[in-house]
Amino acid sequence: xxxxxxxxxxxxxxxxxxxxxxxxxxxxxxxxxxxxxxxxxxxxxxxxxxxxxxxxxxxxxxxxxxxxxxxxxxxxxxxxxxxxxxxxxxxxxxxxxxxxxxxxxxxxxxxxxxxxxxxxxxxxxxxxxxxxxxxxxxxxxxxxxxxxxxxxxxxxxxxxxxxxxxxxxxxxxxxxxxxxxxxxxxxxxxxxxxxxxxxxxxxxxxxxxxxxxxxxxxxxxxxxxxxxxxxxxxxxxxxxxxxxxxxxxxxxxxxxxxxxxxxxxxxxxxxxxxxxxxxxxxxxxxxxxxxxxxxxxxxxxxxxxxxxxxxxxxxxxxxxxxxxxxxxxxxxxxxxxxxxxxxx
Amino acid sequence: xxxxxxxxxxxxxxxxxxxxxxxxxxxxxxxxxxxxxxxxxxxxxxxxxxxxxxxxxxxxxxxxxxxxxxxxxxxxxxxxxxxxxxxxxxxxxxxxxxxxxxxxxxxxxxxxxxxxxxxxxxxxxxxxxxxxxxxxxxxxxxxxxxxxxxxxxxxxxxxxxxxxxxxxxxxxxxxxxxxxxxxxxxxxxxxxxxxxxxxxxxxxxxxxxxxxxxxxxxxxxxxxxxxxxxxxxxxxxxxxxxxxxxxxxxxxxxxxxxxxxxxxxxxxxxxxxxxxxxxxxxxxxxxxxxxxxxxxxxxxxxxxxxxxxxxxxxxxxxxxxxxx
Numbered sequence: 001x002x003x004x005x006x007x008x009x010x011x012x013x014x015x016x017x018x019x020x021x022x023x024x025x026x027x028x029x030x031x032x033x034x035x036x037x038x039x040x041x042x043x044x045x046x047x048x049x050x051x052x053x054x055x056x057x058x059x060x061x062x063x064x065x066x067x068x069x070x071x072x073x074x075x076x077x078x079x080x081x082x083x084x085x086x087x088x089x090x091x092x093x094x095x096x097x098x099x100x101x102x103x104x105x106x107x108x109x110x111x112x113x114x115x116x117x118x119x120x121x122x123x124x125x126x127x128x129x130x131x132x133x134x135x136x137x138x139x140x141x142x143x144x145x146x147x148x149x150x151x152x153x154x155x156x157x158x159x160x161x162x163x164x165x166x167x168x169x170x171x172x173x174x175x176x177x178x179x180x181x182x183x184x185x186x187x188x189x190x191x192x193x194x195x196x197x198x199x200x201x202x203x204x205x206x207x208x209x210x211x212x213x214x215x216x217x218x219x220x221x222x223x224x225x226x227x228x229x230x231x232x233x234x235x236x237x238x239x240x241x242x243x244x245x246x247x248x249x250x251x252x253x254x255x256x257x258x259x260x261x262x263x264x265x266x267x268x269x270x271x272x273x274x275x276x277x278x279x280x281x282x283x284x285x286x287x288x289x290x291x292x293x294x295x296x297x298x299x300x301x302x303x304x305x306x307x308x309x310x311x312x313x314x315x316x317x318x319x320x321x322x323x324x325x326x327x328x329x330x331x332x333x334x335x336x337x338x339x340x341x342x343x344x
Numbered sequence: 345x346x347x348x349x350x351x352x353x354x355x356x357x358x359x360x361x362x363x364x365x366x367x368x369x370x371x372x373x374x375x376x377x378x379x380x381x382x383x384x385x386x387x388x389x390x391x392x393x394x395x396x397x398x399x400x401x402x403x404x405x406x407x408x409x410x411x412x413x414x415x416x417x418x419x420x421x422x423x424x425x426x427x428x429x430x431x432x433x434x435x436x437x438x439x440x441x442x443x444x445x446x447x448x449x450x451x452x453x454x455x456x457x458x459x460x461x462x463x464x465x466x467x468x469x470x471x472x473x474x475x476x477x478x479x480x481x482x483x484x485x486x487x488x489x490x491x492x493x494x495x496x497x498x499x500x501x502x503x504x505x506x507x508x509x510x511x512x513x514x515x516x517x518x519x520x521x522x523x524x525x526x527x528x529x530x531x532x533x534x535x536x537x538x539x540x541x542x543x544x545x546x547x548x549x550x551x552x553x554x555x556x557x558x559x560x561x562x563x564x565x566x567x568x569x570x571x572x573x574x575x576x577x578x579x580x581x582x583x584x585x586x587x588x589x590x591x592x593x594x595x596x597x598x599x600x601x602x603x604x605x606x607x608x609x610x611x612x613x614x615x616x617x618x619x620x621x622x623x624x625x626x627x628x629x630x631x632x633x634x635x636x637x638x639x640x641x642x643x644x645x646x647x648x649x650x651x652x653x654x655x656x657x658x659x660x661x662x663x664x665x666x667x668x
Contacts (some may be wrong), residue, residue, distance in 0.1 A: 070574050098576040107574050114567040117586050119664055128585075129575045162665035178575070 015072065017186055017218050018044040018105075025059070025066045028073075032290040036062040036075070038242040041318075042199050044186065044229040049212065049219040051233035051250070051263070053226045055286050059242040061110070066190050066221070069097060070100045075137035085185070103133055106179035108172075110191040115175050116163035122149075123159035129181045148177040153207060155312045169200040173207075180211065194223070207233055226265050230254045235324075238262045241287050241297040244318065260329040261298045296330065306330055309318035347667060351657045362646040366639060367415050395516045396426035396636065417426030424640035429632035435640040438625060443607070443644075445515050449526070449537050450613070452608045453544035458599050461552025466588045468553065469560030480553065488550030496543045496616040503539060510539040513618035540617040542608055548602075552595065559591035568588075593664055600656025604649030 025037035036059040044050040052060045065071050067082050069089060082089040084104060092100055109115040117125060126145040130136050136144065146156045153175040154166075163171055172192060179187050189208070193201040205228070212219060221233055229236055230250045237247040238259065246259040257263045264282045284301040287293050291302050299311040316328040321336070418424075424435035464484070468477040504510040516522070517532040524530060563569065564587055572586045607622060614623035622641060629637035660667045 068574060070570055072570070101574050102576045107571070109567050109571060115571050117568045117572065117590070118666060119589050120585065121665070128581065132575065132577050132581075164666045175571075178571075220441055 015045045016043050017048075017085060018220070019083040020063070020067065023066060023079040023082065024078045025062050025071065026078050027062075027074055027075050028064075029290070033290045035242050035292065038292075039068060039080070040244045041080075042237050042244075042247060044218050044220055046185070046218055047212075047216055048235065048271075049221055049233040051221045051223065051236040052239060053223055053229050053236060054239035055265075055282075056224060056253070057286055057289075058239040059289075060224075061190050063239070064107070064220060064222050066192055067188065068101050068107060070101075072109070072291070080158065099133070100340055102129055102184065103182045104184055105186045105188060106174060106182070106184045107188040107190065108175050108179050108192045110194060116171060118163055119263060121160050121162055121272055122154075122166070122177075124286035125174075126181055130176060133182055144181070149174075151211065152177040168196050169204060172196060172200075172204055174262050176204075176208065176211070180215065180217075183215060184217055186220065188220045188222070190222045191224070192230075193288060194225075201228075226253075241292055242289055243297060243328070244327060245298070245329070246325075246327040247318075248321075248327075252322075252325050258321050258325065258332045259298075259329045260302050260304050260331070263325075266285050296328075304326065306334075345668075348657060348661060350655060355654050359647055359650050360665060362650070363411075363416070363419065363643065366643050366646075372543055381630065390431060393426065393428055393431055396428075396432075424643070425636035427629075427634055427637045429634040435636050438637060439622070439640055439644060442620055442622050442625040445619060446607065446614070446623065447621060448533075448608045449515075449540055449621060450544065451603070453541045453610075454548065454599075454606055456541075457545045457548035458552050458595075458602075461549050461554050462588070462592060464549075465553040466558025466560055466583065466591070469557045469564060469591075470583050472561060472564075472589070477557075481557070484550040484553045484557075487546060488552070488554060490547060492543070492547045492610075493612045493616060495547055496540070496613060499539055500616060501542050513537050515620045527550060531633065536619075540613045540619055544613055552599075554667050555595050555598070556591060560587055563587050565593040582622065593660070596656055596659055596663070600652045600659070601649070603655065604652030605645070606652075607645050607648035 009309050018026065020043070021041050023040045024035070024039055027034040027036055038059075039144065040059070040063055042050065042052075052063065055062050062071070062075060065075075066077050067084075069077070069092075073079065077090065080090075083101070087100070089097075089100065116122070120128075123142075123145050124256045126148055127141045129143040130144055135143075145159060149156050154170055154177065158166065158170070163174070166174065172195075176192070179287060192208070193204055208219070209232070219233075221229065223229055226236075226238075230253065233250050235247065236250050236253045236262065237244050238253070239245065240261050246253070246257065246262045248258075253262060253268070257266055261282070282301060283303075287297060287300065293312075295310070295312045295314050296302070296305075296316050302311065305311040310330050316330050316332065316333065318326045318328045319333060320338070321327050321332060381504045413479070422436050427433050427435045427438045464480055468484075471477050500512065504512050511517070514536060515533060516529060516536050520526065520528065520529045520532055569586055570584065572582045577586075590668050611623035611626065613619065614621045615627055618624065622644075626638070626641050628634070629641065657667075
């Protein structure tokens with residue numbers, strides 16, 4: 001599963017912004033260590049939208065939080081490397097970390113409802129990040145706060161409003177405004193639209209796209225909604241039970257998913273256009289990560305699992321399906337081997 | 345602002361109801377309490393005291409509504425009748441005499457206990473599981489579990505009686521005259537107040553601290569705390585403006601309630617230390633069956649609880665924009 005950025009299929013070194021290598025995160029519980037993120041590697045290039053998808057509890061949020069080191073006990077990073085623009089995030093001390101976060105990487109949280117301090121006005125929550133990182137004078141921070149509100153489409157009169165006075169969509173916009181305050185190179189978006197209704201969701205995603213094109217930041221987008229991700233992101237990584245099982249450009253994931261789990265996940269969503277088809281869903285439930293299944297973690301739920309027991313015993317590695325498409329599945333390995341034989 | 349006006353009107357109505365109940369309750373009693381008391385004193389009661397009593401309770405030969413209006417009229421003038429045990433001093437004078445002692449002792453002690461409790465609770469939660477927390481937590485739990493009178497008597501016995509570090513009782517050295525211009529008097533008041541205040545603060549502290557620590561721990565798990573930290577804000581700002589300011593809100597109501605009950609005096613403190621405050625006066629009035637005084641004190645307690653609640657609303661509005 002380990003990979004280095006120089007492998008084929010990876011973006012060239014110069015454009016790589018974030019490189020996560022063999023990241024491991026554990027939740028230390030009384031019952032034992034939960035391996036929430038297990039040897040996960042991926043890169044995000046400049047100006048790219050990389051989507052991370054998977055069921056609840058697959059470790060996608062944990063991985064994202066680990067990248068900017070905001071995990072709280074009992075979660076601990078136990079291995080791997082997080083390189084951001086050539087800097088090793090895991091080696092940073094408190095001061096360096098404080099400067100690194102927000103100036104370079106900002107995060108937008110899952111629930112906008114709880115991401116804002118209820119007793120501080122929106123304006124003050126934008127200004128305090130400016131004050132913490134820059135030497136701006138009060139009137140400059142004020143100007144910048146107004147500008148940010150304009151950018152995300154909130155009426156500037158709302159500067160003095162408190163979070164409870166804003167609608168869900170406006171709150172999420174305010175959180176995005178806070179994230180963009182320092183023009184970061186990358187914004188991690190952890191289910192930014194999950195709490196919103198579909199219409200507002202669409203609007204906000206469009207606005208995020210526009211903002212991204214305007215300011216040129218990369219996005220690490222985390223969601224359980226694969227259909228949304230296919231539309232929104234350039235590349236997608238699918239996580240299952242703490243592991244990255246497939247990465248590919250969005251269209252390729254959509255048109256020809258290779259991992260059985262991805263395939264099932266694609267079939268879990270109805271399409272608005274196109275033929276009516278039965279939703280398949282995925283039988284069974286996500287495994288217990290204290291004692292994960294042997295071999296391929298998906299094998300107990302996989303109807304295609306090989307009869308010879310390979311899937312149960314051998315852990316599959318991420319292998320190149322094509323130059324930009326990688327999957328971790330014994331079936332894919334076999335198919336590729338067959339292809340090689342038939343096309344000598 | 346509209347919220348505060350609404351609350352104020354509500355408390356005004358509540359106060360009126362309390363005052364009215366205060367008038368009607370004695371009337372609902374079987375028989376005439378004045379006659380009962382008169383017989384208890386076996387005729388040794390001053391006729392003027394009987395008159396005063398009758399007037400306080402409104403047992404005069406007039407229609408009820410007239411009595412009621414007389415009662416209200418007297419109340420507005422601050423006339424609560426004549427105290428029986430301190431005859432012929434008016435109730436209002438007795439109350440104002442003891443009120444200042446209580447306000448000073450219990451009021452300051454309550455504010456101190458609350459403030460220190462909030463600060464320690466904040467720090468303990470912030471450094472949860474660290475040394476400070478593991479040190480403060482058991483001490484606070486033990487203190488909060490101790491019965492107050494036990495600590496008070498222990499302190500009185502050991503620190504005042506055996507060691508002689510503090511005076512045994514009363515609000516000031518009785519050989520001095522009550523004169524705030526006199527340095528000796530002031531220092532005597534402080535000296536006499538120290539031990540009772542210390543015992544009140546120490547026992548009340550634990551509860552406030554534990555409450556604040558729990559609230560803080562809940563708030564610290566909120567997303568906006570993680571976001572504030574990710575924003576690169578200073579620990580100080582995250583702890584005070586993001587965490588503590590939200591965590592303190594649930595404690596405010598309790599604080600206001602305890603401020604309201606300050607007027608009732610910390611009954612046990614004042615009894616143990618023979619401190620001349622409202623609690624001590626209430627005890628004396630009950631022992632002496634001084635109904636006018638009791639009634640006056642109860643009315644004061646009711647009104648002060650209402651006032652304290654209004655005060656809590658004001659603070660709430662200042663600290664929590666959602667209440668505005």
